[in-house]
Amino acid sequence: MIQLKxxxxxxxxxxxxxxxxxQNLNLSVEKNEFVTIIGSNGAGKTTLFNLLSGRxxxxxxxxxxxxxxxxHLSEFKxxxxxxxxxxxxxxxxxxxxTLEDNMMICSEKGFKGLKISLNRKRRLFFREQLxxxxxxxxxxxxxxxxxxxxxxxxxxxxxxxxxxxxxxxLLDEHTAALDPxxxxxxxDLTRHFMETRQLTTLMVTHNMQHAIDYxxxxxxxxxxxxxxxxxxxxxxxxxxEKLIEMFGRVRKKGFVNDKALLSAV
Amino acid sequence: xxxxxxxxxxxxxxxxxGLFFTFRILDFPDLTVDGSFPLGAVIMAVGITSGLSLFYSxxxxxxxxxxxxxxxxxxxxxxxxxxxxxxxxxxxxxxxxNIRIMGNRANIPLLxxxxxxxxxxxxxxxxxxxxxVLLIFFVLVVLCIKLMMDLFFHTDMGLTFxxxxxxxxxxxxxxxxxxxxxxxxVGLSNxxxxxxxxxxxxxxxxxxxxxxxxxxxxxxxxxxxxxFLISSNRISVLTLRVILGAILYKAIMFLGRYYGYTINxxxxxxxxxxxxxxxxALAFTQFKKSEKSSGIS
Numbered sequence: 001m002i003q004l005k006x007x008x009x010x011x012x013x014x015x016x017x018x019x020x021x022x023q024n025l026n027l028s029v030e031k032n033e034f035v036t037i038i039g040s041n042g043a044g045k046t047t048l049f050n051l052l053s054g055r056x057x058x059x060x061x062x063x064x065x066x067x068x069x070x071x072h073l074s075e076f077k078x079x080x081x082x083x084x085x086x087x088x089x090x091x092x093x094x095x096x097x098t099l100e101d102n103m104m105i106c107s108e109k110g111f112k113g114l115k116i117s118l119n120r121k122r123r124l125f126f127r128e129q130l131x132x133x134x135x136x137x138x139x140x141x142x143x144x145x146x147x148x149x150x151x152x153x154x155x156x157x158x159x160x161x162x163x164x165x166x167x168x169x170l171l172d173e174h175t176a177a178l179d180p181x182x183x184x185x186x187x188d189l190t191r192h193f194m195e196t197r198q199l200t201t202l203m204v205t206h207n208m209q210h211a212i213d214y215x216x217x218x219x220x221x222x223x224x225x226x227x228x229x230x231x232x233x234x235x236x237x238x239x240x241e242k243l244i245e246m247f248g249r250v251r252k253k254g255f256v257n258d259k260a261l262l263s264a265v
Numbered sequence: 266x267x268x269x270x271x272x273x274x275x276x277x278x279x280x281x282x283g284l285f286f287t288f289r290i291l292d293f294p295d296l297t298v299d300g301s302f303p304l305g306a307v308i309m310a311v312g313i314t315s316g317l318s319l320f321y322s323x324x325x326x327x328x329x330x331x332x333x334x335x336x337x338x339x340x341x342x343x344x345x346x347x348x349x350x351x352x353x354x355x356x357x358x359x360x361x362x363n364i365r366i367m368g369n370r371a372n373i374p375l376l377x378x379x380x381x382x383x384x385x386x387x388x389x390x391x392x393x394x395x396x397x398v399l400l401i402f403f404v405l406v407v408l409c410i411k412l413m414m415d416l417f418f419h420t421d422m423g424l425t426f427x428x429x430x431x432x433x434x435x436x437x438x439x440x441x442x443x444x445x446x447x448x449x450x451v452g453l454s455n456x457x458x459x460x461x462x463x464x465x466x467x468x469x470x471x472x473x474x475x476x477x478x479x480x481x482x483x484x485x486x487x488x489x490x491x492x493f494l495i496s497s498n499r500i501s502v503l504t505l506r507v508i509l510g511a512i513l514y515k516a517i518m519f520l521g522r523y524y525g526y527t528i529n530x531x532x533x534x535x536x537x538x539x540x541x542x543x544x545x546a547l548a549f550t551q552f553k554k555s556e557k558s559s560g561i562s
């Protein structure tokens with residue numbers, strides 16, 4: 001499904017500020033895999049997503065998605081196959097427009113022409129879909145999205161993303177900015193959608209327990225490298241303590257600083 | 266006299282609708298307008314004096330505006346120039362182009378020429394006064410444009426434009442190329458502005474290179490006055506209030522021009538008044554915002 005081949009990424013090459021983010025990074029993800037990714041700040045998780053979505057071009061190396069070489073494809077073109085959700089719950093919706101307008105814009109990817117597609121049938125479909133969220137949003141199709149809470153907006157973003165039927169889903173700490181109650185609602189929805197629809201998913205999280213509970217493969221990143229990669233039964237038997245121990249063994253350094261950041265438990 | 270205010274307001278409201286599109290919906294402050302307004306006037310005047318049919322002259326004027334807008338958007342997209350600078354570039358170049366189109370002259374008189382307006386007056390057969398005919402004519406024209414705009418903003422493309430001003434990243438994530446939409450949006454907007462210029466030239470009886478000077482400010486003032494009048498998020502109301510704002514703006518300018526002498530004002534002060542109007546509108550919205558944020562939570 002996804003193949004990263006010998007990815008190198010250097011910021012400000014040849015200057016005192018030179019920053020090598022990735023050196024010969026290789027990663028391949030199978031179809032229908034649900035991969036959780038953890039790592040401390042600056043490990044390269046978000047940059048990895050930027051590379052996949054096309055916001056950041058690699059210095060060298062190749063990126064293949066679904067058998068197609070997308071290394072030099074621009075972000076909006078790749079977006080037709082990728083659904084990405086950001087940490088900021090406001091990033092996925094336009095606050096000055098109504099819920100139904102937002103859902104309409106996100107219904108079909110690519111260039112939008114002069115059709116009027118928002119009709120009664122479409123509204124009924126949106127209502128049906130919004131019922132799955134169980135937030136009472138099905139009666140607020142005409143409300144401006146700006147009036148919804150962060151949790152509701154993120155849930156709507158998730159729903160719209162799923163409805164667009166992407167080949168690859170990138171979740172970039174999409175619950176980190178929500179309060180615990182809303183975060184768990186959105187996470188449950190995430191699990192529900194990803195499992196029922198069998199979507200290939202990469203999910204970055206700061207919460208080790210979530211990384212263990214969700215998905216069928218776990219990656220841990222550090223300084224631009226994938227240092228832990230577990231899947232299948234190995235992943236099922238993981239615990240937070242084991243993860244921390246694995247990290248210490250691989251990096252031969254303490255976890256003291258990162259422990260707080262990764263917010264174990 | 267009162268008809269005059271309405272007619273002028275309606276003519277300028279076409280320009281204000283174009284400005285509303287770029288400034289409010291696209292969030293693209295477009296200064297091309299100062300050049301595309303006279304461009305429309307100039308093309309129309311040349312069309313009329315050279316004997317081109319009125320229909321084709323209007324069409325050419327509109328297309329000229331669209332091209333000017335496209336030029337600005339392409340400069341902005343391709344050369345990564347900030348939108349303000351891109352607009353100023355096109356506007357400055359248009360000054361020379363407008364003079365070229367007129368055959369190295371600074372203005373063209375249209376007196377005693379056959380224009381769309383004289384046709385409309387002829388059509389009425391003299392049953393009502395000329396001013397009333399013009400008023401009815403422009404009400405119909407502006408209504409048509411307004412309804413077409415409302416319809417446009419209900420299409421998939423129109424909705425996408427609506428989201429563009431507030432969240433461009435969301436559109437990129439939907440596989441939409443914002444650059445393409447900027448070209449379409451700024452192009453259409455300037456088409457409307459040029460159309461407004463074409464009508465203004467026929468109404469005034471001449472086209473002049475300088476008739477676009479400061480037009481951005483008057484359009485922006487119209488949009489802002491409209492926002493005072495009604496608050497809504499429905500597109501049909503948004504376009505309506507731009508039109509009302511443009512008429513009200515003309516009325517204020519009219520008062521300034523005819524009764525300003527009582528407070529020692531001259532017509533030269535009108536630009537100052539326009540600017541002050543905008544500043545007042547901005548200050549008022551600031552004030553309302555701070556009141557809102559300190560009120561709750």
